[in-house]
Amino acid sequence: MGGRPVIELRWDPTLGEWVLVSAIREERPWHPRHACPFCPGGGETGRGWDVLIIENRYPVLKPDPPEPSTHNFYGTQKSIGRCYVVIETPEHGLDDISDLPVEHIVKVVNAVRGKVVEASKQARATYLLWFRNKGEEVGVSLTHPHSQVYVTPFIPSKVLRELSNSLKYWRSTGRCLFCTILRAEVSDDVRVVFRNSSWVAFIPFYAHWPFEVHIYPRRHVQLLTQLSRGEVKGFAEALKTVLCGFKNLFRRPMPYVFALHQAPLRGSYPHYHLHLEIYGMFRSTGLLKYAGGMELGGGNFTYDSTPEANAELLRRALSRCA
Numbered sequence: 001m002g003g004r005p006v007i008e009l010r011w012d013p014t015l016g017e018w019v020l021v022s023a024i025r026e027e028r029p030w031h032p033r034h035a036c037p038f039c040p041g042g043g044e045t046g047r048g049w050d051v052l053i054i055e056n057r058y059p060v061l062k063p064d065p066p067e068p069s070t071h072n073f074y075g076t077q078k079s080i081g082r083c084y085v086v087i088e089t090p091e092h093g094l095d096d097i098s099d100l101p102v103e104h105i106v107k108v109v110n111a112v113r114g115k116v117v118e119a120s121k122q123a124r125a126t127y128l129l130w131f132r133n134k135g136e137e138v139g140v141s142l143t144h145p146h147s148q149v150y151v152t153p154f155i156p157s158k159v160l161r162e163l164s165n166s167l168k169y170w171r172s173t174g175r176c177l178f179c180t181i182l183r184a185e186v187s188d189d190v191r192v193v194f195r196n197s198s199w200v201a202f203i204p205f206y207a208h209w210p211f212e213v214h215i216y217p218r219r220h221v222q223l224l225t226q227l228s229r230g231e232v233k234g235f236a237e238a239l240k241t242v243l244c245g246f247k248n249l250f251r252r253p254m255p256y257v258f259a260l261h262q263a264p265l266r267g268s269y270p271h272y273h274l275h276l277e278i279y280g281m282f283r284s285t286g287l288l289k290y291a292g293g294m295e296l297g298g299g300n301f302t303y304d305s306t307p308e309a310n311a312e313l314l315r316r317a318l319s320r321c322a
């Protein structure tokens with residue numbers, strides 16, 4: 001090795017999943033000393049935009065990656081793909097995506113949707129994950145509002161498990177697992193935190209993180225590109241409201257991660273159902289929930305309090321949102 005920094009996928013044969021190795025990431029600045037690289041007028045950003053998607057300068061996946069290392073036992077694969085940064089607004093000082101008007105969040109969603117269209121035409125592009133990390137607690141180094149898009153050559157493990165379980169359910173009952181979950185949540189009503197004509201947001205019965213909110217479209221759709229204009233607007237409204245509630249819950253805004261789960265870019269997955277998962281990481285006491293021994297070591301979550309009680313707290317917090 002030596003020369004170019006290593007960037008490759010390494011296969012974990014015990015868990016059966018890929019690890020994205022990138023030595024390029026080591027050079028990543030924590031708080032950049034100079035100007036914000038996401039503000040308008042920078043070398044990569046230019047001017048005259050509302051939402052801008054640029055290549056991530058510290059990628060874990062590249063369109064032209066070097067050959068991976070070879071090993072007499074372990075498996076590797078080229079880190080072929082894309083890593084983008086979605087700069088959600090030119091305004092540096094906003095705290096969160098929820099501070100943007102609904103119409104502007106619609107523009108963000110449509111920009112990501114454009115990447116889904118683009119990625120579906122790229123050879124080797126298998127999956128597009130849109131995600132957002134918020135808060136120093138989850139390692140966010142740049143505060144300028146942004147999210148990220150990874151186009152991967154494999155289906156992420158969590159989505160793969162959902163695809164497999166929802167296929168089993170589809171085959172044994174003829175029904176969509178997610179439509180059934182949605183019906184159960186709406187019928188129980190105690191964990192629903194927000195609803196409009198096209199979306200429902202709830203803390204699922206089986207939530208892992210304390211304030212884990214799932215936002216489901218009422219219609220059975222698989223990809224971001226299948227949403228109607230009205231559904232995109234309804235989604236922006238649901239996202240804004242839930243994240244505004246996260247701000248109001250405690251004295252400090254809640255750190256969170258969200259990820260959009262949609263079907264893979266190619267192939268047919270009629271049993272799958274697009275949804276957004278938000279992992280709000282404060283416990284009901286306002287203290288950070290860490291993934292500890294049971295979570296990291298065992299792979300199962302412990303839940304302090306109940307999803308029903310936390311949904312009640314969140315409903316109260318988001319009733320104070322304009």
Ligand SMILES: [Zn+2]
Nearest residue numbers: 036039092144
């Ligand atoms: Zn900035």
Ligand SMILES: [Zn+2]
Nearest residue numbers: 176179220273
């Ligand atoms: Zn469904």
Ligand SMILES: [Zn+2]
Nearest residue numbers: 162261275277
């Ligand atoms: Zn999911």
